Amino acid sequence: MECASFCAEPYGGKETVIGTITDEDVKVTAMHPEQRCTVASVAGHAMYERANPFYEFVPGGMLDMTDCKYEQIDEKTTRITGPKFVPAQEIRVKLEGAGKVGERYIGIAGIRDPYTIQNVDQVIQWAKEQVKERFGDAGYRLYYHVFGKNGVMGDLEPIKEIRSHELCVVVEGVAPDKKTAEEITMIGTRQIFYARLPEVKGTAGSAAFLVEEVLPASPAYVWTVNHTVPVDDPMELFPTYLTEAGV
Amino acid sequence: MKTVKLVDLAKTIRSKNAGVDKITFDIIFREKEDYELVKNSGVISKENIAKLYGIDESRISDFVAFDPACAIKFTIYRTRPSGSPGNGDIFGGRPKVCRKAGGLRALQVCGRKAGFADRPGAV
Numbered sequence: 001m002e003c004a005s006f007c008a009e010p011y012g013g014k015e016t017v018i019g020t021i022t023d024e025d026v027k028v029t030a031m032h033p034e035q036r037c038t039v040a041s042v043a044g045h046a047m048y049e050r051a052n053p054f055y056e057f058v059p060g061g062m063l064d065m066t067d068c069k070y071e072q073i074d075e076k077t078t079r080i081t082g083p084k085f086v087p088a089q090e091i092r093v094k095l096e097g098a099g100k101v102g103e104r105y106i107g108i109a110g111i112r113d114p115y116t117i118q119n120v121d122q123v124i125q126w127a128k129e130q131v132k133e134r135f136g137d138a139g140y141r142l143y144y145h146v147f148g149k150n151g152v153m154g155d156l157e158p159i160k161e162i163r164s165h166e167l168c169v170v171v172e173g174v175a176p177d178k179k180t181a182e183e184i185t186m187i188g189t190r191q192i193f194y195a196r197l198p199e200v201k202g203t204a205g206s207a208a209f210l211v212e213e214v215l216p217a218s219p220a221y222v223w224t225v226n227h228t229v230p231v232d233d234p235m236e237l238f239p240t241y242l243t244e245a246g247v
Numbered sequence: 248m249k250t251v252k253l254v255d256l257a258k259t260i261r262s263k264n265a266g267v268d269k270i271t272f273d274i275i276f277r278e279k280e281d282y283e284l285v286k287n288s289g290v291i292s293k294e295n296i297a298k299l300y301g302i303d304e305s306r307i308s309d310f311v312a313f314d315p316a317c318a319i320k321f322t323i324y325r326t327r328p329s330g331s332p333g334n335g336d337i338f339g340g341r342p343k344v345c346r347k348a349g350g351l352r353a354l355q356v357c358g359r360k361a362g363f364a365d366r367p368g369a370v
Contacts, residue, residue, distance in 0.1 A: 223328035
């Protein structure tokens with residue numbers, strides 16, 4: 001079973017579950033002595049990591065689970081009936097792919113100065129400007145993740161006013177080659193230290209650095225293909241071979 | 248009006264990737280009556296979810312009440328695919344919501360972060 005006992009309760013994660021498929025129904029049975037497949041746990045899993053629990057698209061059609069019925073038929077087994085298979089006009093196979101965007105470096109800056117924290121957006125804007133002066137507008141990417149503000153949720157973060165006494169700024173610089181990526185990230189990080197805002201009392205030092213350098217990270221990739229392709233033969237993209245293994 | 252936190256009613260509140268460009272949210276209740284209460288209150292709606300996250304309703308791709316699981320589920324589009332440079336949450340496991348009757352209140356509800364590979368239907 002996909003995801004093993006995620007469809008059972010109590011939560012385990014790696015215990016065996018047996019699925020039995022017949023023309024009439026699907027039965028899901030937990031094998032672990034302490035686990036059960038219940039209506040709630042099995043139906044709950046129908047939602048897991050999917051946009052919608054009712055429709056599952058596969059090559060050649062769609063499984064419509066809108067009218068599925070879930071029943072507890074013994075202590076450890078839930079039975080599901082009622083899915084409808086809706087054949088598609090043509091067979092389509094899902095394709096996924098990613099492409100390299102560039103080399104990546106990471107800079108880490110800590111901020112404790114209350115004024116800098118309050119004006120962190122302007123500080124970051126200043127740092128970006130410094131990179132722009134040197135490298136222009138295009139040909140690289142520079143991202144700021146401000147932990148303590150919205151580093152995790154980004155634009156979805158509902159809390160707009162922060163009361164953090166410390167912020168951690170992770171600077172992510174991406175460019176076609178390592179040297180440029182390093183330089184961009186270095187300037188983008190360092191300039192947090194030197195940001196000139198009207199009321200900054202010090203000369204330099206509104207940020208603290210964990211390391212003096214910026215750190216090489218894994219290259220950056222982005223999803224480039226998330227499509228389906230029509231095929232005449234469902235197996236044409238999946239050649240199979242028979243071979244004999246030596247014993 | 249009595250105010251109840253969603254975390255006190257729900258058994259599971261989770262968010263996960265659903266494919267490369269969506270994050271899906273599941274709010275699962277242990278008791279059918281709690282589920283019905285929240286479902287019928289209309290507090291968790293497309294409109295309120297959009298308001299809570301400050302997004303346009305068109306960014307919500309799916310919104311369903313799923314009776315067999317006693318669950319409310321909604322899915323939003325990411326602004327860029329998971330794992331892209333600049334993306335702060337590769338697994339989509341962090342944005343959670345909390346409900347208060349009479350208005351949505353944003354809270355980070357503690358949830359398990361599964362460390363699974365970044366692909367649909369992982370494990």
